[in-house]
Amino acid sequence: MLDGKKVLFSGMQATGNLTLGNYLGALKNWTTLTDEYQCFYSVVDLHSITVRQDPAELRKRARNLLTLYIAAGLDPEKNCLYYQSHVTGHAELAWILNCFTYMGELNRMTQFKDKAAKHADNINAGLFTYPVLMAADILLFQSDVVPVGKDQLQHLEITRDIATRFNGIYGDVFTIPEPYIGKVGAKIMSLQDPVKKMSKSDENPNASIYLMDDPDTIIRKFKRAVTDSEACIRYSDDQPGIKNLIDIFSACSGMTAEQIVADYEGKGYGDFKLAVGESVVNVLKPIQDRYAELQKDKAYLDSIIKTNAEKAQYYSNKTLRKVQKKVGFPERVR
Numbered sequence: 001m002l003d004g005k006k007v008l009f010s011g012m013q014a015t016g017n018l019t020l021g022n023y024l025g026a027l028k029n030w031t032t033l034t035d036e037y038q039c040f041y042s043v044v045d046l047h048s049i050t051v052r053q054d055p056a057e058l059r060k061r062a063r064n065l066l067t068l069y070i071a072a073g074l075d076p077e078k079n080c081l082y083y084q085s086h087v088t089g090h091a092e093l094a095w096i097l098n099c100f101t102y103m104g105e106l107n108r109m110t111q112f113k114d115k116a117a118k119h120a121d122n123i124n125a126g127l128f129t130y131p132v133l134m135a136a137d138i139l140l141f142q143s144d145v146v147p148v149g150k151d152q153l154q155h156l157e158i159t160r161d162i163a164t165r166f167n168g169i170y171g172d173v174f175t176i177p178e179p180y181i182g183k184v185g186a187k188i189m190s191l192q193d194p195v196k197k198m199s200k201s202d203e204n205p206n207a208s209i210y211l212m213d214d215p216d217t218i219i220r221k222f223k224r225a226v227t228d229s230e231a232c233i234r235y236s237d238d239q240p241g242i243k244n245l246i247d248i249f250s251a252c253s254g255m256t257a258e259q260i261v262a263d264y265e266g267k268g269y270g271d272f273k274l275a276v277g278e279s280v281v282n283v284l285k286p287i288q289d290r291y292a293e294l295q296k297d298k299a300y301l302d303s304i305i306k307t308n309a310e311k312a313q314y315y316s317n318k319t320l321r322k323v324q325k326k327v328g329f330p331e332r333v334r
């Protein structure tokens with residue numbers, strides 16, 4: 001609890017361009033949680049270097065992502081939006097938690113296995129202990145809830161295990177976090193292979209709508225979206241392409257899937273795809289405009305970055321100092 005509210009933590013990596021899937025599945029929901037929770041949203045750049053990055057590119061993307069958080073509607077006065085690397089406690093707590101995490105536990109992490117297979121030339125220790133850093137992120141703020149996608153649930157589970165183990169030894173130090181179960185975001189699939197999730201790392205640019213795609217590109221991508229040969233608009237698992245378009249349309253227009261199906265009954269795919277594309281443009285255009293405005297205001301962004309990092313540093317220090325004391329580090333001489 002912080003100022004009478006439950007604490008919520010989440011983060012995103014600034015690698016790859018965010019897609020409509022990231023927005024509808026995560027970011028959009030984050031903006032609805034501001035009043036109910038004390039929210040911390042980090043740009044997790046420490047995590048990003050577990051895979052080799054171009055430094056200038058990483059720096060640029062991190063700033064773009066933070067800008068996008070604000071452009072998408074996260075008020076930086078009410079949500080703590082900051083770079084993980086600006087708050088020293090993440091790495092410090094991660095080190096301590098490393099000493100309370102077993103190799104065997106980390107060996108079971110499916111994301112590690114996947115990433116190790118994908119980056120066979122750089123299976124570094126950071127990639128292996130990635131979940132411990134994530135545990136540190138969450139536990140550092142005594143977070144009550146963590147909104148994460150399915151792919152991160154295993155990491156949240158190990159976070160709970162580490163926290164429970166630590167509390168078992170030293171008393172109640174950490175709040176045990178729960179996955180955020182709220183209105184689940186829409187799960188958006190690839191436009192080219194609708195049984196696969198829309199991903200920022202897809203090699204085919206037509207498979208994903210990027211948040212910064214211009215209106216023409218968006219419409220073109222929807223026109224090319226893979227559907228199927230039934231040529232009718234139904235909401236069914238047998239037509240994953242159409243189902244995905246209906247989900248997107250529904251999320252962007254506020255209409256229910258039933259309404260959409262009723263409206264487009266008997267109409268061709270062409271009209272339907274255009275309408276879906278237009279609904280997406282209507283949602284993304286204001287975000288893009290706000291983003292462009294923010295980018296011009298360097299001083300404002302810098303001040304947000306500074307004050308939010310200070311806030312995060314302040315809150316995280318409380319937990320860190322407590323943990324350091326518990327494990328037996330000497331007190332600081334003032």
Ligand code: TRP
Nearest residue numbers: 009010011012044134137146148
């Ligand atoms: N690992 C998460 C991802 O790739 C990002 C992340 C880092 C995160 N630390 C976190 C998410 C803490 C939630 C809470 O999606």
